[in-house]
Amino acid sequence: MPLALEWNKAFEGGVISKTIMKTFVIGIGGVTNGGKTTLAKNLQKCLTNCRVISQDDFFKPESEIETDKNGFLQYDVLEALKMDEMMSVISDWMENPRHSLWSTDWASAEEIPILIIEGFLLFNYKPLDTIWNRSYFLTIPYEECKRRRSTRVYEPPDPPGYFDGHVWPMYLKHRREMEAIPWELVYLDGTKSEEELFSQVYEDLIHELAKQKCTQHATKPIQERSDKETPRGELDFTSNTPVT
Numbered sequence: 001m002p003l004a005l006e007w008n009k010a011f012e013g014g015v016i017s018k019t020i021m022k023t024f025v026i027g028i029g030g031v032t033n034g035g036k037t038t039l040a041k042n043l044q045k046c047l048t049n050c051r052v053i054s055q056d057d058f059f060k061p062e063s064e065i066e067t068d069k070n071g072f073l074q075y076d077v078l079e080a081l082k083m084d085e086m087m088s089v090i091s092d093w094m095e096n097p098r099h100s101l102w103s104t105d106w107a108s109a110e111e112i113p114i115l116i117i118e119g120f121l122l123f124n125y126k127p128l129d130t131i132w133n134r135s136y137f138l139t140i141p142y143e144e145c146k147r148r149r150s151t152r153v154y155e156p157p158d159p160p161g162y163f164d165g166h167v168w169p170m171y172l173k174h175r176r177e178m179e180a181i182p183w184e185l186v187y188l189d190g191t192k193s194e195e196e197l198f199s200q201v202y203e204d205l206i207h208e209l210a211k212q213k214c215t216q217h218a219t220k221p222i223q224e225r226s227d228k229e230t231p232r233g234e235l236d237f238t239s240n241t242p243v244t
């Protein structure tokens with residue numbers, strides 16, 4: 001059967017399967033200003049066949065963001081993000097992970113394509129639950145987070161009181177929700193230097209990738225799976241509701 005037809009068959013089942021091509025999907029979540037984007041970019045420089053998707057790129061326009069009773073725009077919630085659009089970009093990559101490399105990087109064609117998804121609300125979003133091959137979560141203490149955030153200029157800029165009135169309380173709420181996560185989340189101390197964080201995660205990834213290369217992929221055919229059986233590293237399109 002031609003490759004494209006096999007993919008269509010897999011997609012019809014509601015699950016993008018890696019039966020045909022192995023992929024490795026990394027999640028980098030964590031607190032605002034924890035260093036997610038920095039770490040993802042540093043890793044991308046050293047990993048072959050690696051694409052980064054940033055949740056930061058999927059915020060709705062300001063006109064569509066809710067405001068609370070204090071007048072604070074509610075940016076730090078899933079509803080402020082165009083998650084359908086982000087899922088569509090992810091599924092495009094899953095469907096054709098080597099696409100962008102075909103003309104530029106023949107030498108690395110044998111490497112497993114790697115996708116890094118980084119953002120502050122990844123592990124609270126149920127449709128992504130089954131996609132992760134490895135998940136990291138960057139934390140920094142309140143004072144350091146507030147300090148780093150005050151050095152940044154967001155669009156729109158944070159108004160006075162925004163960090164304590166919206167950003168930090170939402171982070172604590174999301175952390176509580178994440179306590180129910182059933183898979184292994186590797187917590188990273190975001191106060192370590194950029195270089196230390198890079199080395200720690202890079203070494204861990206090399207180890208995990210080697211394990212994946214050695215493991216015979218034991219995916220059952222799509223038609224034999226129940227909805228609850230989406231294996232790790234695949235995208236479950238049958239589940240559409242965020243964890244609340």
Ligand SMILES: Nc1ncnc2c1ncn2[C@@H]1O[C@H](COP(=O)(O)OP(=O)(O)OP(=O)(O)O)[C@@H](O)[C@H]1O
Nearest residue numbers: 031032033034035036037038039148190192193194
């Ligand atoms: N390991 C680190 N140690 C100290 N500062 C860092 C470290 N990593 C990143 N930073 C700095 O912290 C700030 C936030 O970094 P970055 O944009 O990577 O974080 P983020 O988690 O993606 O933030 P956001 O919530 O805006 O998406 C930047 O000023 C960056 O230079």
Ligand SMILES: [Mg+2]
Nearest residue numbers: 036037038056
């Ligand atoms: Mg960022």
